[in-house]
Amino acid sequence: MWARELAVSAPGKVILHGEHAVVLGKVALAVALDLRTFLRLRPGAEGRLSVSLPGVGVRRSWDTPGLRALWGRIAADFDESKSPSVEELDALREFTGIAAGASAPDSLATLAFLYMCLAISSKYGDVPSVDIVVWSELPTGAGLGSSAAYAVCLAAALLMVCGAISCPLQEGESTARWTEEELALINSWAFRGERVIHGNPSGVDNAVGTWGGALRYQAGKITPLKRVPTLRILLTNTKVPRSTKVLVAGVKEKILKFPAIMNPVLDSIDAISQECQSVLETMPANPSPEHYPVLEEFFDINQHHLNVLGVGHPSLDRLCQVTASHRLHSKLTGAGGGGCGITLLPPDTSPLAVEAAKEDLCACGFECWETKIGAPGVTLHSCSSLSARVLHGLAQS
Numbered sequence: 001m002w003a004r005e006l007a008v009s010a011p012g013k014v015i016l017h018g019e020h021a022v023v024l025g026k027v028a029l030a031v032a033l034d035l036r037t038f039l040r041l042r043p044g045a046e047g048r049l050s051v052s053l054p055g056v057g058v059r060r061s062w063d064t065p066g067l068r069a070l071w072g073r074i075a076a077d078f079d080e081s082k083s084p085s086v087e088e089l090d091a092l093r094e095f096t097g098i099a100a101g102a103s104a105p106d107s108l109a110t111l112a113f114l115y116m117c118l119a120i121s122s123k124y125g126d127v128p129s130v131d132i133v134v135w136s137e138l139p140t141g142a143g144l145g146s147s148a149a150y151a152v153c154l155a156a157a158l159l160m161v162c163g164a165i166s167c168p169l170q171e172g173e174s175t176a177r178w179t180e181e182e183l184a185l186i187n188s189w190a191f192r193g194e195r196v197i198h199g200n201p202s203g204v205d206n207a208v209g210t211w212g213g214a215l216r217y218q219a220g221k222i223t224p225l226k227r228v229p230t231l232r233i234l235l236t237n238t239k240v241p242r243s244t245k246v247l248v249a250g251v252k253e254k255i256l257k258f259p260a261i262m263n264p265v266l267d268s269i270d271a272i273s274q275e276c277q278s279v280l281e282t283m284p285a286n287p288s289p290e291h292y293p294v295l296e297e298f299f300d301i302n303q304h305h306l307n308v309l310g311v312g313h314p315s316l317d318r319l320c321q322v323t324a325s326h327r328l329h330s331k332l333t334g335a336g337g338g339g340c341g342i343t344l345l346p347p348d349t350s351p352l353a354v355e356a357a358k359e360d361l362c363a364c365g366f367e368c369w370e371t372k373i374g375a376p377g378v379t380l381h382s383c384s385s386l387s388a389r390v391l392h393g394l395a396q397s
């Protein structure tokens, strides 16, 4: 029986280069953001599992014996190496009253929660009587890896409750992290959760949510970057909603339709990621303005490539035009089709120019903020150590 009240958090991410191409085995460079998703875990009423997801308007509670029986019925031969099967997901949908094919944020979030909870508890323990709340500083569905941060938090909390990983937080400590081996297990279960939400994720988002920092990702191989200079980045949310799953499927279709045309584009994106990695790793910790033009050119070229892949959007074109009018270079980040873009802010950009660019972006109805990159990965917290700002998010739930 779980007896402690604790919190887990995981960061969102920004992909510098390689989104979409990474799904097809190419290299991506991604960094953790200082915006996080939080999960509060506490003992629940005996025999009840409750979840509250205020960001997507979900508040549900189930009898644990009913859940145990359901999973026993639908997943007697559960194989964790396989993607969640259509039959498993359909049975979970029917149980929760989610319409077949429903892809609204609340439906996907509930489905991913139940799938992860039942698969993890049947493998490592029993369906836990706990009360879980998840809330986030990340916008949902905007390209900043909110689905992966959600899946990483769930994986860490559920694996810990079921005893598959330790509870590394000692009495009196405010935060703790898991061992490399435990992080690898969290990452692998988060990937399964991402599969419920995305269909065919590459795994880069959950890797950043788990390990944090800055990394190179290719076909499941995760390599932390040797050195990451301090880069100033402006993040802009166009607020145009889109679904990563739909965009990824669209790219696949285009490649199947025009392989000879599209494959060279993917190869070029791969080359940009690799070149960018070597540039970043040889830059000084605090780069001077002359280091930026090459990074800016990579942004421009890749933004064109992403448009060719069909994941641009008029709102993202507008974002790039507005920042270009202030001599700043931008590209979309994440799945595109709306969502967020990133803009490089070289150190010689005057504060007035940054303010003017922000004003013009806000005048388009966008939201923008400067961000730090390279935040820590999944972390365990004592609830008493969470800042007032973080607890404010919980209080709203």
Ligand SMILES: Nc1ncnc2c1ncn2[C@@H]1O[C@H](COP(=O)(O)OP(=O)(O)OP(=O)(O)O)[C@@H](O)[C@H]1O
Pocket: 037, 053, 054, 055, 056, 104, 105, 106, 107, 108, 109, 110, 134, 135, 136, 139, 140, 141, 142, 143, 144, 145, 146, 147, 148, 150, 197, 198, 205, 242, 243, 244, 245, 333, 334, 335, 336
């Ligand atoms: N805090 C949260 N609470 C519950 N569900 C969440 C939360 N954050 C994300 N989700 C789930 O993730 C889905 C969004 O995932 P999606 O992959 O489309 O966007 P993203 O992860 O924000 O962007 P990208 O994958 O391009 O980085 C939501 O529809 C919802 O189901």
Ligand SMILES: C[C@@](O)(CCO)CC(=O)[O-]
Pocket: 015, 018, 019, 020, 021, 022, 023, 143, 145, 198, 200, 201, 202, 203, 204, 205, 244, 248, 334, 335
């Ligand atoms: C579009 C994509 O490359 C990044 C989404 O953040 C999808 C993925 O890697 O799973």
Ligand SMILES: [Mg+2]
Pocket: 145, 146, 147, 148, 198, 205, 244
């Ligand atoms: Mg996602």
